Amino acid sequence: MAELDATKFYIDGTWVAPAEPRLADLISPAAETVRGQVALGSARDVDKAVAAARRAFDGFAQTSREERLQLLERIAAIYKRRFTEMGQTMSAEMGAPISFATRFQAGAGMGHFRVAHEVLKDFHFEEKIGASTVVREPIGVVGMITPWNWPANQICCKVAAALAAGCTMVLKPSELAPLTAALIAEMLHEAGVPKGVFNLVHGDAAVGQAIAAHPGIDCISFTGSTRAGIDVAQRAAPTVKRVGQELGGKSANILLEDVDLEKAVTEGVKLCFRNSGQSCNAPTRMLVPKSQMAEAARIAKAVAEAVKVGDPSRADTEMGPVVSAAQWTKIQGLIEAGIREGAELVTGGTGRPQGLDKGYYVKPTVFANVTPAMTIAREEIFGPVLAIMGYADEADAVRIANDHPFGLAGYVHGRDLARAHRVARQIRAGMVTINMAPADPKAPFGGYRQSGNGREWGRFGIEEYLEVKAVMGAAA
Ligand code: NAD
Numbered sequence: 212m213a214e215l216d217a218t219k220f221y222i223d224g225t226w227v228a229p230a231e232p233r234l235a236d237l238i239s240p241a242a243e244t245v246r247g248q249v250a251l252g253s254a255r256d257v258d259k260a261v262a263a264a265r266r267a268f269d270g271f272a273q274t275s276r277e278e279r280l281q282l283l284e285r286i287a288a289i290y291k292r293r294f295t296e297m298g299q300t301m302s303a304e305m306g307a308p309i310s311f312a313t314r315f316q317a318g319a320g321m322g323h324f325r326v327a328h329e330v331l332k333d334f335h336f337e338e339k340i341g342a343s344t345v346v347r348e349p350i351g352v353v354g355m356i357t358p359w360n361w362p363a364n365q366i367c368c369k370v371a372a373a374l375a376a377g378c379t380m381v382l383k384p385s386e387l388a389p390l391t392a393a394l395i396a397e398m399l400h401e402a403g404v405p406k407g408v409f410n411l412v413h414g415d416a417a418v419g420q421a422i423a424a425h426p427g428i429d430c431i432s433f434t435g436s437t438r439a440g441i442d443v444a445q446r447a448a449p450t451v452k453r454v455g456q457e458l459g460g461k462s463a464n465i466l467l468e469d470v471d472l473e474k475a476v477t478e479g480v481k482l483c484f485r486n487s488g489q490s491c492n493a494p495t496r497m498l499v500p501k502s503q504m505a506e507a508a509r510i511a512k513a514v515a516e517a518v519k520v521g522d523p524s525r526a527d528t529e530m531g532p533v534v535s536a537a538q539w540t541k542i543q544g545l546i547e548a549g550i551r552e553g554a555e556l557v558t559g560g561t562g563r564p565q566g567l568d569k570g571y572y573v574k575p576t577v578f579a580n581v582t583p584a585m586t587i588a589r590e591e592i593f594g595p596v597l598a599i600m601g602y603a604d605e606a607d608a609v610r611i612a613n614d615h616p617f618g619l620a621g622y623v624h625g626r627d628l629a630r631a632h633r634v635a636r637q638i639r640a641g642m643v644t645i646n647m648a649p650a651d652p653k654a655p656f657g658g659y660r661q662s663g664n665g666r667e668w669g670r671f672g673i674e675e676y677l678e679v680k681a682v683m684g685a686a687a
Contacts, residue, residue, distance in 0.1 A: 215300065217249040217389035217413055220256055221396040223263035224406025235386060235415070240306035240532040241523055249389045252414035254421040257381065260410035261427040264352040264379040267407025272349045273376045276331060279375060283328040284444075285402040286371075287330030291322045296364055297321075297394060304388050305359050305502035306531040306571070307486055308523045316486075318393075320363030322652045330653070330670050333374070336677075347677040349377035350453065351429030354422035356443065356549070357392075358435045359385035359534055360489040360593075365434045365457075366395055370409065374477070381410045381428065383418045385435075387534055393497045416442075421562030423447045423454075430676060431455065437617075437661050455675050457491070457657055459591045463612035464494035465522075465634060467605070467625035472503060475624040478508040478647045480597060482622075484518060484575055487533045488595040491662075492620035492642065495586060496581075498608050501601035503566035508579035508599060512558045515575040515597075520564045532571040533594055539571040543592035546576055547585040554598070556579040583614055591617070605630075609637045618659030620644070641666070658675035 217527035218225040218234065229250045237247040285573035290297070297320065298313025307316055335349045348403045353373050357365040366384060373380050384392035396411045416439065423431055423446035433443045434457040464479045466472065479497050488495070499507040505634055521533030533539050546561050559576025573594050581588050581598040588598050602608040612621060623645050635643040641658040655666035665675050 212687045215390045215393045215397075217247065217393050219250065220252060220260070220413060221400070221409070221411040222256070222260045223410065224400070227259075229253070230259070234439075237389070238535065239303065240534050243536075243569055243571070246303070247390070249386055249413050251386065252383075252412040254417070256412045256414070257418060257421040257425060260381040260412050261352060261425050263407040263410055265427050267405060268349075268351060268379045270355070271379055271405060271408050274377060276334075278614065279377065280331055281403060282374060282404060283324050286398060286404075287321060287324040287328065289398045289401050290324060292534065293394065293398060294321065297391070300390050300394050301362055301388070302523045302531070304390050305377055305534050306523050308525075308528040308531045310526055310528070311486065312523070316361055316363055319361065319652070320367035323364070323371040325368040326652045327375040327668050327673065330673060331375040334670065334673060335407070340681075341680065344682040346680045346682060347674075348680055350676050350678045352427060353378050353676055354425065354428040354431045355380055355382040356419045356422060356433045356435065357382070357384050359388035359484065360491070362388040362391040363395065366392055368667045368672055369432045370395065370399070372667065373676050374404070374408070374633065375673050376676035379408045380675045381412060381414055381422060383414055383422055386413065386415045389413045408512065418494070419443065420446055423612065424450065426450050430453060431673065432665075432667070433457070433539055438665065455664075455667070456663040456669060458619075458661060458663040459617055460491045460493070460496050460638065460658065460662055461496060461591050461615050461617045462492055462620040462622065463496045463498050463638070464622035465498045465512035465608045465624070466500075466503075466507070467623065467627070467630060467634065468500050468503070469626045470624045471626070472506060473510055474504055475497045476507050477514050479622070479624075480510075480511050480514040480577070482647070483597045484515070484530060487530055487573065489533060489538075489593050494516060494620070494622045495592065495596070495598060496612075497597060497599045498602050498611055499599060501603060504579060504599065504601045506555075508555070508577070509559045511577045511597065511599060515558045515577050518575045520572055520575065523565065530575065530595060533573055534571070534574045536571060538593065539573065542573050542592055545587060545592045545594070546588055546596060549578050549581070549598075550594070552585045552587075554587060555580045559596070574645040583611055605634060609634060617660040620658070622647070
């Protein structure tokens, strides 16, 4: 099989060279060596991709449900065949341990095609409201901008939903994880996605900005930082397009007094450190009763110190490096801020873990007695850094959880399920997990407040890409 190539774009059903030659190196996060190159596109490449997507739209929008179901089925089958390659590609380019990259990261991507297929089977594109018929129609050309941290998951949840809806699309994946996108493009090509329906342009912020502003694009689906999400929405505003935003998080994990502390702290630490802490929905603020702070810190220290950090290609590695030098430096600065502002450093700290002198490795770090005003309680660190905070009572826990401009996720642990549900309902976030229930690919994914607008995954993901038309006076 030919090696994946990120120096070409996939436009109108074929691999093409960029309009202007501009390349950036792809750096291995584990070895800090150059492992390839990515082409950085320009507004001219976006123009070409949008033109192809516009030409393809009328035809694809008219395809039957059955045709689109078959397409999704073929994609899922090809994905399954290349599943291991998908895990290896992500592990090498963004540093997730191979076991995690394969099972969870690659699995999440494939899951979205399966779920889209299942949801599309009985999706209601039409309903009667009063004397009118309300029709849901594909919105048009979707511009997709994605990050590097769960690359296949983020691309596939958008692409699967857009295909199910009957939309065409232009994707700009992260310049740090372009090979995952190239692999997905190969799969879509092999599955027979009609030319122009899916287009891929690699590049940095400039390509994302060109997509956001493009008058030929009807809807943007952006996943990434709040900073970039705001910029995208501002650039999209003059053309009045719909903008879906999946942005940052600083999610609280409330441990109620009746919890099995050993179990809940262990699970909370592990989930916070998963993917080297680079998940938007990571439970990064652990809220424990003040009386249990010392015990929670003791458990968290033991869990953090047992994490196997190292080469992501090894089967037994639990935590790989973070994605880039910039990310590593940012995390170091935030750990320093925690120490400087008086949080109790329980374990970890600045510098690389012992024995790892190359690669963007970060020490699994736990701070206790963190207060809500501290930088590490406010900033999204996007690294393996946990802040344990104390609360006085249930109302105080809810207040601290909600005392943040983000509202992506929340977590509640408690033996009394009725109480856990009551607390869950008070958390102002798009997704709240009780007792570490597994992620549900059919449930809506997205956040309140500055964590974004709109929802992805399952039925909600397809709805993002549909327009609503009221047909009145046609009482058929
Ligand atoms: P980022 O915002 O730097 O980049 C995301 C994407 O946007 C990349 O493709 C990038 O090239 C592009 N981009 C950057 N600046 C842009 C601009 N001004 N205009 C248009 N496009 C631009 O984010 P990142 O570092 O790749 O990812 C980490 C961030 O993503 C974190 O804040 C994390 O919380 C967030 N995230 C959110 C979710 C979610 O679903 N809520 C999921 C994953 C990641």
